[in-house]
Amino acid sequence: MESDSDSDGSHISATPPRGDPKASQAHHLSPLKKSTINRHGISSCTNSISRQKPVSSRQKPLKTKAKTKTKAETKTKEPDDDPPPRVFPSADFSTLPGVPIQIRRPSDRDLGPSASNSTETLRQGHFANWATFSFSKVRRVNIETTEEDEVQPSLSISRPETGNNGDRNERGESSAEAVPLDINNESAHLSNSTKPLRKHPNSIGGNVPLPLKRRKCGGEGNFVRLNINGRGRKFTSKGGKRRISNYSTNRRYCSRSKRKPRKEGEAEVDGLYDEGGLVSETLRQKQEQCKHGRFSYELIEQAVSDARDEPSDENLRKLLKLTHGYDSFREGQLEAIKQVIAGQSTMLVLPTGAGKSLCYQLPALILPGLTLVVSPLVALMVDQLKQLPSMVQGALLCSSQSSEVTSETLQQLREGRIKVLFVSPERFLNAEFVSIFGTTLLVSLVVVDEAHCISEWSHNFRPSYLRLRASLLQAKLSVKCILAMTATATCKTLHAVMSALEIPPTSLIQTSQIRENLQLSITLSGNRMKDLMMLIKSALLAEVRSIIIYCKFQSETDLLSKHLCDNNIFAKSYHSGISAKERIRTQEMFCSNKIRVVVATVAFGMGLDKGDVGAVIHYSLPESVEEYVQEIGRAGRDGRLSYCHLLFDETTYFKLRSLLYSDGVDEYAVNRFLSQVFSSNMGSTGKVCSLVKESASRKFDMKEEVMLTLLTYLELGEVQYLNLLPQLNVTCTLYFHKTSPDLLAVKDILVAAILKKSETKQGYYIFDMPTVANSTGMTIANLSNHLQKLKVRKLDAMFNAATFASKLCPKMDGCSGSLHTACLQRRIFYYFSKDDDRSSNIANNMGHGSPFLRADIKVFLQSSSHEKFTPRAVARIMHGIASPAYPSTTWSRTHFWGRYMHIDFPAVMEAAKMELMNFVGKDVL
Numbered sequence: 046m047e048s049d050s051d052s053d054g055s056h057i058s059a060t061p062p063r064g065d066p067k068a069s070q071a072h073h074l075s076p077l078k079k080s081t082i083n084r085h086g087i088s089s090c091t092n093s094i095s096r097q098k099p100v101s102s103r104q105k106p107l108k109t110k111a112k113t114k115t116k117a118e119t120k121t122k123e124p125d126d127d128p129p130p131r132v133f134p135s136a137d138f139s140t141l142p143g144v145p146i147q148i149r150r151p152s153d154r155d156l157g158p159s160a161s162n163s164t165e166t167l168r169q170g171h172f173a174n175w176a177t178f179s180f181s182k183v184r185r186v187n188i189e190t191t192e193e194d195e196v197q198p199s200l201s202i203s204r205p206e207t208g209n210n211g212d213r214n215e216r217g218e219s220s221a222e223a224v225p226l227d228i229n230n231e232s233a234h235l236s237n238s239t240k241p242l243r244k245h246p247n248s249i250g251g252n253v254p255l256p257l258k259r260r261k262c263g264g265e266g267n268f269v270r271l272n273i274n275g276r277g278r279k280f281t282s283k284g285g286k287r288r289i290s291n292y293s294t295n296r297r298y299c300s301r302s303k304r305k306p307r308k309e310g311e312a313e314v315d316g317l318y319d320e321g322g323l324v325s326e327t328l329r330q331k332q333e334q335c336k337h338g339r340f341s342y343e344l345i346e347q348a349v350s351d352a353r354d355e356p357s358d359e360n361l362r363k364l365l366k367l368t369h370g371y372d373s374f375r376e377g378q379l380e381a382i383k384q385v386i387a388g389q390s391t392m393l394v395l396p397t398g399a400g401k402s403l404c405y406q407l408p409a410l411i412l413p414g415l416t417l418v419v420s421p422l423v424a425l426m427v428d429q430l431k432q433l434p435s436m437v438q439g440a441l442l443c444s445s446q447s448s449e450v451t452s453e454t455l456q457q458l459r460e461g462r463i464k465v466l467f468v469s470p471e472r473f474l475n476a477e478f479v480s481i482f483g484t485t486l487l488v489s490l491v492v493v494d495e496a497h498c499i500s501e502w503s504h505n506f507r508p509s510y511l512r513l514r515a516s517l518l519q520a521k522l523s524v525k526c527i528l529a530m531t532a533t534a535t536c537k538t539l540h541a542v543m544s545a546l547e548i549p550p551t552s553l554i555q556t557s558q559i560r561e562n563l564q565l566s567i568t569l570s571g572n573r574m575k576d577l578m579m580l581i582k583s584a585l586l587a588e589v590r591s592i593i594i595y596c597k598f599q600s601e602t603d604l605l606s607k608h609l610c611d612n613n614i615f616a617k618s619y620h621s622g623i624s625a626k627e628r629i630r631t632q633e634m635f636c637s638n639k640i641r642v643v644v645a646t647v648a649f650g651m652g653l654d655k656g657d658v659g660a661v662i663h664y665s666l667p668e669s670v671e672e673y674v675q676e677i678g679r680a681g682r683d684g685r686l687s688y689c690h691l692l693f694d695e696t697t698y699f700k701l702r703s704l705l706y707s708d709g710v711d712e713y714a715v716n717r718f719l720s721q722v723f724s725s726n727m728g729s730t731g732k733v734c735s736l737v738k739e740s741a742s743r744k745f746d747m748k749e750e751v752m753l754t755l756l757t758y759l760e761l762g763e764v765q766y767l768n769l770l771p772q773l774n775v776t777c778t779l780y781f782h783k784t785s786p787d788l789l790a791v792k793d794i795l796v797a798a799i800l801k802k803s804e805t806k807q808g809y810y811i812f813d814m815p816t817v818a819n820s821t822g823m824t825i826a827n828l829s830n831h832l833q834k835l836k837v838r839k840l841d842a843m844f845n846a847a848t849f850a851s852k853l854c855p856k857m858d859g860c861s862g863s864l865h866t867a868c869l870q871r872r873i874f875y876y877f878s879k880d881d882d883r884s885s886n887i888a889n890n891m892g893h894g895s896p897f898l899r900a901d902i903k904v905f906l907q908s909s910s911h912e913k914f915t916p917r918a919v920a921r922i923m924h925g926i927a928s929p930a931y932p933s934t935t936w937s938r939t940h941f942w943g944r945y946m947h948i949d950f951p952a953v954m955e956a957a958k959m960e961l962m963n964f965v966g967k968d969v970l
């Protein structure tokens with residue numbers, strides 16, 4: 046999704062105008078509520094399911110109309126082998142559902158630790174990077190369905206927190222840049238096949254058969270290959286996802302902090318953004334500032350203490366000068382800061398670039414506890430993190446971080462070493478995260494950035510923002526003070542936000558939406574291309590060095606930029622169809638004035654802090670006034686006179702209207718979706734269930750965001766019907782070598798359950814993780830761990846037996862010296878009588894990490910940049926193991942060959958994966 050605010054602080058400007066100064070003119074909707082239409086997720090929900098009580102079988106079906114703007118993105122991830130299973134990334138999954146949403150029916154209403162932990166652990170573990178939503182049913186609902194309301198029991202929704210930018214491709218689909226959905230085609234097919242609604246009394250309960258066929262297949266073996274979610278096996282950063290590992294700003298009060306040796310995760314940070322250079326450079330500059338003592342920490346500490354004791358204008362101004370170097374506050378800032386320090390929840394509406402961040406940065410220094418900033422996009426978090434003053438220790442948590450980095454950040458958090466933490470709203474689904482606050486950690490302030498996302502009436506509604514209600518925040522974080530910030534909000538939106546966050550009307554601070562240094566002009570154009578060229582070549586813009594041209598369609602941006610280049614105006618296009626690497630490059634070139642014009646869709650501009658953009662030209666009508674205000678706000682952030690010209694024509698207007706109308710969801714589709722969610726096949730209360738997003742999206746002809754919105758309402762409405770769980774990918778494939786699976790099943794209850802619950806296809810066993818977890822009573826995390834362990838269990842058993850004999854044997858029953866007949870016989874007996882677990886706890890000496898591993902892998906990848914690697918291929922080379930594509934004759938020549946044999950193979954794979962992800966845009970298999 047796009048960011049929405051990026052206007053500016055008109056009010057400042059000691060700088061002379063670029064042109065002639067004279068020229069300067071400058072409710073919470075329950076899932077089942079009565080109807081009203083907005084343009085996002087759910088427009089109206091007229092239906093008959095009571096919010097107060099579960100609906101009885103006699104009640105009418107759900108009726109819901111919905112519209113949406115999808116901002117979705119999927120993540121893919123390669124999995125991993127037993128007697129053992131091995132990751133098998135190349136099965137044919139064409140007929141399988143892809144990434145799932147999970148559903149769980151818990152017995153309690155809260156996020157069950159097991160549920161959340163399980164999914165979180167999985168995400169951070171071997172199968173990291175898979176994205177799913179999960180939820181659990183709390184109560185039963187009866188709604189109507191049709192007989193064809195059957196889908197695979199898994200569906201997943203992309204993570205909205207990363208880079209989906211909301212622009213439109215040639216078909217007019219709003220972004221969903223990384224989601225390989227062909228909704229148009231599929232929906233056409235589906236709508237043809239839909240039958241008239243047939244009423245079933247109590248149909249939720251049992252009309253939806255599982256379509257999974259169980260075919261038995263003779264296993265071949267003693268070796269099992271395992272693949273989780275085969276569809277996503279391609280390990281790539283294509284599609285514009287930015288993967289963030291971790292970075293935190295400098296230690297608080299750097300002069301005092303010891304420079305800790307960089308850990309792997311920290312190295313990753315720089316690596317990641319070094320490609321774009323957007324963040325690391327800033328962080329480095331801050332480190333330099335600290336090193337050279339530009340800040341006087343004693344003075345700052347004194348000023349902080351003074352402001353804490355007496356938050357007067359003077360004390361706050363003094364602190365501002367010391368921490369930020371500014372002489373005065375901008376309009377609205379001081380008032381907002383004072384309110385927040387006083388513990389008063391505040392709604393702050395300032396234009397883009399007006400300095401909203403300062404309104405939590407200063408309080409963060411003064412307030413005793415943590416300042417938690419909730420932000421809709423990772424890219425925004427990155428931007429805000431880099432803007433934190435050096436003396437404020439900040440960090441971010443996002444799902445694309447490795448488990449190592451996440452754990453480290455959580456640890457720092459527990460220890461109170463982080464002052465400002467940036468998270469996505471989805472983070473509140475994570476029980477481990479939430480549990481930190483229940484105990485010792487004090488949260489002084491929650492900042493809801495881009496707060497308009499809470500409202501269905503805003504231009505950027507985000508379902509996960511519904512989680513940000515005062516009551517929930519208070520219950521989970523015990524926080525008293527909330528600061529909601531936005532640049533663009535209508536009255537209706539403001540009302541919705543303030544009531545959700547329980548901010549009293551008296552605590553609204555709002556300034557004008559448009560800065561005075563922006564000169565606005567409009568042309569109704571019969572030939573936009575011609576008019577645009579005239580405008581750019583006009584005297585008015587001749588001197589303007591940096592120009593942004595906004596288009597509605599990706600193809601337009603490519604066409605225009607080419608045309609401009611043909612006319613000797615150096616321009617580049619920017620939209621979500623372009624690789625992330627290329628987009629970062631374009632932004633960099635623009636910021637360093639190497640290109641004059643960026644021709645972009647709405648995807649461009651979020652977090653752009655280029656002060657001297659002299660003109661913003663709209664080549665098409667923006668989809669809302671909010672969008673217009675936000676986009677023109679990217680001009681003249683330096684306070685100088687800047688030009689904003691809108692070219693519009695009726696044809697585009699009509700086309701956009703059609704697209705927006707077509708971007709809705711029918712009540713019938715919502716009804717079918719809910720029927721599926723509440724079908725008995727989705728498991729009973731307390732069980733995790735899953736829905737595969739791609740197939741459900743096609744089946745219900747519904748965009749992922751709409752499905753997520755519905756699920757969120759079902760959780761957060763007045764009646765809680767389910768618990769959403771963190772995202773998880775659940776489809777898993779096993780292949781058995783040598784030993785018959787049935788024989789293995791006798792030894793292992795998990796294998797037995799898998800055989801029962803799998804669909805077999807050409808010898809592969811394909812199953813849904815939650816289904817197997819539910820049937821065995823395991824958590825998904827345990828299931829995942831168990832599957833991984835199966836891979837090396839036999840080897841480990843042999844190692845354990847040998848280690849026990851050589852090191853631990855009490856030398857009884859004839860064992861002495863190196864003679865261990867008796868103890869080995871006993872071990873072998875236990876092993877074959879299935880009780881081999883007793884020796885499984887013997888620690889081996891495999892290392893799990895090395896400070897140089899990531900750096901070496903990085904160097905290796907750079908030195909072999911012409912090759913395509915998988916994490917496993919890199920790990921093999923690091924372990925000195927040849928494979929058909931990487932024979933030892935060639936690859937043993939690299940000095941990295943076998944260098945990390947002592948480090949556990951999965952740990953090397955994980956490190957390789959992280960480094961490969963840094964090759965954004967590179968096609969990594």
Ligand SMILES: Nc1ncnc2c1ncn2[C@@H]1O[C@H](COP(=O)(O)OP(=O)(O)OP(=O)(O)O)[C@@H](O)[C@H]1O
Nearest residue numbers: 050051052371373374375397398399400401402403
């Ligand atoms: N009092 C001030 N005096 C001078 N500059 C300031 C002041 N407050 C903030 N700024 C600067 O203004 C710029 C914009 O600030 P900031 O990014 O916080 O704006 P914002 O309102 O959050 O914008 P956006 O909506 O784009 O996120 C930053 O470079 C910041 O350092």
